[in-house]
Amino acid sequence: MQTYLTSSKRRSDLADDVLVQRAQSGDHGAFELLVDRYSALLLQLICHLVQDEHLAHDVLQYVFLQLYRSLPTLRVGGTLKAWLSQVARNRCLDELRRKRPIFFSEIIPEPEGDEFSHLITLLDPDLPPEEQLEQDELRELLLEAIETLPLRYRAVVLLRYVSQLSFREIGQELGIPDSTAKTYFHRARKPLRALLEPEFAHERGMEKQ
Numbered sequence: 001m002q003t004y005l006t007s008s009k010r011r012s013d014l015a016d017d018v019l020v021q022r023a024q025s026g027d028h029g030a031f032e033l034l035v036d037r038y039s040a041l042l043l044q045l046i047c048h049l050v051q052d053e054h055l056a057h058d059v060l061q062y063v064f065l066q067l068y069r070s071l072p073t074l075r076v077g078g079t080l081k082a083w084l085s086q087v088a089r090n091r092c093l094d095e096l097r098r099k100r101p102i103f104f105s106e107i108i109p110e111p112e113g114d115e116f117s118h119l120i121t122l123l124d125p126d127l128p129p130e131e132q133l134e135q136d137e138l139r140e141l142l143l144e145a146i147e148t149l150p151l152r153y154r155a156v157v158l159l160r161y162v163s164q165l166s167f168r169e170i171g172q173e174l175g176i177p178d179s180t181a182k183t184y185f186h187r188a189r190k191p192l193r194a195l196l197e198p199e200f201a202h203e204r205g206m207e208k209q
Contacts, residue, residue: 153188
């Protein structure tokens with residue numbers, strides 16, 4: 001019994017690269033050790049991003065499924081923790097896009113500017129069905145516009161508006177300074193406005209009629 005426990009402890013002390021190599025050779029125990037090693041850390045990260053415990057467990061399962069599927073081509077010598085965290089973040093962003101629509105009014109800037117202040121009129125939960133349909137289409141347009149952003153900007157925008165994280169929290173989750181997160185956020189507004197301004201102009205024109 002003591003020998004078995006000692007053997008198990010030795011396996012659990014093995015480096016990630018060694019466990020990955022063993023898992024690539026068909027050692028299911030090595031793969032399970034990797035799952036045990038990173039489950040708690042990843043679940044904490046995912047829960048913070050999606051704000052939904054049930055969804056977080058689904059995302060966690062997806063991450064480890066991706067790890068299993070990627071074993072044949074996974075390069076040893078890298079940082080497995082960083083790879084798993086990136087897969088988790090990307091999946092979270094995908095889930096956040098599905099979680100709920102983003103309202104146009106949610107891209108109103110902070111008090112230092114009023115670039116999008118007119119968009120507050122587009123948010124009305126009591127619209128009649130036909131206008132609600134039009135608003136839904138506008139939300140989809142916004143999501144499509146966000147999809148055109150560079151990934152580093154897209155991640156910040158989604159984490160800011162959907163998960164409602166502060167710039168400090170976004171910086172922590174993405175591994176960048178909070179000042180960089182804020183810079184990316186503000187830089188994302190210009191291309192978003194360029195893509196969406198025709199719709200804004202159309203809405204304002206309809207209001208004047």
